[in-house]
Amino acid sequence: MKLDPSIVRALPIPPSASITAASHGGSGFTTTAKITASSPTSPNNGSGDTHHFFLKTSTTPEAKIMFRGEHASLNAIHAAVPSLCPPSHAWGQMESGGAFLVTGFLDMGGARSGFGGAKSGKGSGMTLAKKLAKLHSTPVPVPAGGSYERPQFGFEAPTCCGDTVQDNGFMSSWETFFKERRLMMILAKSERTNGKDGALRSMVEKTCKEVVPRLIGDGHLNGGKGVVPVVVHGDLWSGNKGVGRIDGGGEEEVVFDPSSCYAHSEYELGIMRMFGGFGAGFWREYHEEVPKTEPVAEYEDRVKLYECYHHLNHHVSVLLCLVERRRGAGDGGFGRLVVMGWRADSESRRYSGVGIRAVRWPS
Template sequence: MPPKIDPAILKALSLDEANTTISSHGGSGFVSTFKLTTKDKDEKEKLYFVKTGKGRECEIMFAGEHASLNAIHSAVPSLCPTSHAHGPLSHPPNTFFLATDFLALSSSPSSGASLPHKLALLHSTPAPIPPGHTVPQFGFHLPTCCGDTVQDNTYHPSWSTFFSECRLTHILSCAEKNNGPDTDLSSLVQQTCSIVVPRLLRDGHLRSAEGSNITPVLVHGDLWSGNHGRGSIDGGAVEERVFDPSCCWAHSEFEFGIMGMFGGFGGRFREEYWGVKGKDEPVEEWEDRVALYELYHHLNHYSIFGGSYRGGAVRIMKSSLKKYGDGG
């Protein structure tokens, strides 16, 4: 007997249970995933991708992913699926769902713009001015999750402050909560935040390719090769797509931290990207900035998985402090 569809999902998507089925599809370390198949009033098939999970963490994760997908879709519509609904399931208690377009992955060539071109367009999307503020802010209007880490997206007008406080300091706190106090790691993170971050990212020093102060733009936030694919939605064209985002309004180069950590986005990708959106200034510090952004993801992976990711974080911090610790 096929699994029963929770009434909350049917209601949120305005679906007729008699014309709708659900089946397991794929898998995740954090949640359960399904393909939901239904028919519209014209008997045309429509597919949805559904995630379910238990606990407050999943409630936060799904709300953040819903907002992230729709922010990306608003900026570059062909880049990701639309998210249609999220919220609590009818039963069991304390369980939640997310329902998005179903992305049918394909090995066929893409008929649309390349991924580096689309990503450069995404990174050219300026942040709106949040309520209660007079200028665009770095951050996001709600928490998002990178893996199962709930990120602090508190708004800040300064990128160096946001990155130091809401990324490095916050993830250190998460890592120590999950793996125990670590005096040496804590000292390195504190030194990096007080010395390297202001040296490379301070206001007025970090500038756009045009020479102006950087402004917050939309980033995916967790763009490794496993969160990118080629596929179609609702039987449409096969295009380059991204999924599982953890968005925020950030410095565009922050995206390259996770992209470089696991590979899959080589020199040709970067050259095409820079052809649309040039490197920020100082250009000669690009690799050092990206190493700093990669540091966050080493710390996040250490927080989640433990093990050797700590060593990668330590290596980046010691190298950065050796280069910039004398104020050079």
Template sequence: MLFWTDHARDSSDDICEHFDVQEEFFQARSKEFQGWFGAYWVKTHAESEKVPDSFTAMHLAAYAGLSWLLSKLMESGRASDIHSRDSLGNQPLLWAAMNGHIQAVQFLLARGAQTAAKTNEGVTALYWAANNGHASIIQQLLNKSANCRPKDKIKWTPLHRAAFNGDTWVARVILDGDADIEAKDGTKWTTLMRAAINGDMEVVRLLLARDANAKTKDMEGCTPMHHAALKGHASIVKLLIERGADSEDRDNDGWTAVQLASWNGHEKTVRYLLKNGANVHSRADNGWTALYQATWNGHATAVGLLLKGGADPNETDDEGETPLHQAAWRGHPAVTKLLLEEDADINLRDRTGQTALHQAASNGSKSVVQLLLDEGADPRVEDDDDRKPHSLAEENFHHQIAKVLRDRETEVYGHEVLPDTNNIPQTSLPDSHVDSAIIAILSADPETAVIEAYGQAGYSTPSKVTTVKEGKISVHFMKTGPDGEMFKGEHESLTAIHSAVPSLCPKSVAHGKLSDSPGYFLLTEFIDMEAVVDGSQSRGLSLAQKLAKLHSSPTLIPAGFSRPVFGFPVMTCVGRTLQNNAWSRSWPKFFAENRLRAVCSLVEKNHGSDPDLTSLLDRVVKEVVPRLLGDGHLGGRQGVQPALVHGDLWSGNKTRGRVGGKGGMEEVIFDAGSCFAHSEYELGIMRMFGGFSAGFFNEYHRLIPKTVPKNEYDDRLALYGLYQWLNHYALFSGGYREDALDCMEKLVSKYGKDEGEGEGSSSS
């Protein structure tokens, strides 16, 4: 019976009479034992956790908490096994402490088990007991003079673990055992910082009562006050101030507590700090005040509090920009309105001569453009490069906004304003030579072929290619750049999507190496977003319907497999991140290894070692992924089937247009980095970055219901969104690290071993 140890633990001690430890099963390296234990381990642990080798019967008895079996093994002459180490470096005592088996711990300690013994990862039994919340076992270990100060590889002590987990009782027991309350981990975080950022008031109270330093700083110059303010834990901020913390302390970037609270829009914390004397005019190293930070992220209530607290709406940063410039650029109409009500100068210019109207027009913030015009913004103002707001709108393909600006100038100032043709791609004026590789693919006339810039360059250079063949004009979209692997992945992605739902994306014509210059290309059908067509030509399917059709289309069965699996035939890209799509039968394994761990490696490559992030990600992979996505749990007994997904579907990768010069206007998607995945994986980035209405999701889920368990739907989407947070941090740095950490902390607090069902419990 596979789970005999669980039944034996719950039975009376006389069960031991039925076991003979001299049998082959209990002997070292027994094939029977190894076979059973391997099957048991797979059912009770995450796939990422390898079955330990050299696992003796003594290890098993301690692991399972079978004190009577420990006794029989000792009596049979195996006393030396009490100090044996398995392939993980674990002695029996560590397994008993880790799993909370106090009688087994007492038995082993009474017979000389070593409290100082460490695993291959450098941790002790007391460390694991602290991590898993076993206070009574910690006390037993301390009674045997166990050291409560040793650190693991990322320099976390048992007290760090207790603080991170919000376990007040464990923290108190460890502190009574002479723990170092000021010990710092690899990022120079103390236990007080851990508790402060997690919002664990009782742990914070305990640490302060034991004289924890409220002013100490980590490697980024942050104090516990900074961490609490960043997360909006107002009651902890209050307690820290009462214990002598300074709200005006600056981190390495010059940010104060009120600036961090404003950045994340934590109204209660902002209000408390302002009421208690926080300097509303304090500037970070880039010249930003708290008002800039609240404005940037669109936190209107925080902006209102700061303005009432004396913030100056016309104060400029190092670039000469005011908060109004920021609100306009970011497209925050509510914040824009608040600033204008407090007499923000609507026509103030920054160092490049641009007004807020320039910023809104350039970035396509239509509602802000209209608001600024209604409040008296002057559309005639030219920047230092002689560009009016409508010129910037045209440059960035916001043609409707450009028309609004031209019409307002005509209406108010009495003269017609024509489009700025210098900023609109002209189909009659070739920008450069069309590569002969493209001419050959399209069998076109090289003398009449035209290529022109189209859109903004990023990881590739986009262009519009117009060719003539036998008197017929054709228009295509092309990307060029140095990364042929990226274009190959996008070609295969678009081809797969187009084959499943032809109206959902442009058809990819070809990809390959340019002939006349270095680099590679991707050639697709052209999406005309400004086509004027007869409405009767539209095929009528909404984007939600098309996406549901894509996710329910038959999937590929790769060579060597008997059923559909997760992955993709080639590597694909999200941004410039190359994704490993190696085939896997298991969705949780694919997501954990090919997405989360892979992108974590990229983070370390781009930004250096980050023990805080990697340790938290390790918990997500080992605890949260099996709990939420485990085989037999996600989707119930039927599990989940691989679905073809776009892979990078945010609002910037969808539009409405006429594709390939045929049919009507369609809802289409592009810039794909596909794979076969759980269909809800697609929804993670869509929910995370917005741009898809509640109506969209309702329509989609009428066609494809939420996967069971439905009550975990939001948390699954957050878990899938984590990959995107980490990828954005790897590519762009900035605040995405905090977004990723926040996401992981919430998932671990809810589904980690300490507060959930435990690893593997959902699939056993």
């Protein structure tokens, strides 16, 4: 497999190293390969050094945005918890067109196990729950440039969650960030892709106006103190975790394909709960290190609210539109759609998840 000259120049290897590349793994949005770089024998290195890298390339219009975001995401996670994911070395434009990303090599060895699968060998010995708790307990930096005096919600680069480009422009308010950069953003994408739907717009706008301030308002969480931003993976479902070796190290529970931002730690839990794959033992261990945000009684509702974004994102891409109502009748040839909403108890003003409703609409 021949490498684009831009990729070769970006590799952190000496000019004298020999390079080979072969197709490796797979991805729904990219072409992937394993790069092997071998330095020649010398008096200083004995038999020479061999390094492996993981390469992604893509010619899609969003490739540069996607790889820039993944590069920043991997390095933010790796800086906080080095054993959780490999570092990213470079991203950029290829001379032949398209873009590339070069990361440390993550040897999955065919394993994508669940919780508790990698506690022995030469690895750190930390479970995924402990690693995620450490990630969600590590302070994030104050953004460089501008007039910021404290950490912000957002990220240094846009990221892609699936094929959705996420605007991560910095904001001091988590409530405002989640409303504008997530819920209203995905509504706008739905309308661009599928056309306007009054029922969907009404549902999302009502959620932003009534539910978001009630559940995650700046003056509501932690007794009015609010929440501090931490790094989140951003797309941590069961298919983006497994057991592997980072750059030849010992077996570890690891994550990959992140879509990070600086967020409320519980934002991470929305997609984790949406698809499952994290058992009761995982959650007990995680919350021993990262307690549920106050008010604890509203924890489940907050997680459902965060899950709502991922339902909207997933189904705006996979299906034609999001609706709250049944369209048409009959069973044959219908597509399945999942939506989520909330209801308000007018007396207590507490919001509870009405759960997930499946509706079918005609093909």
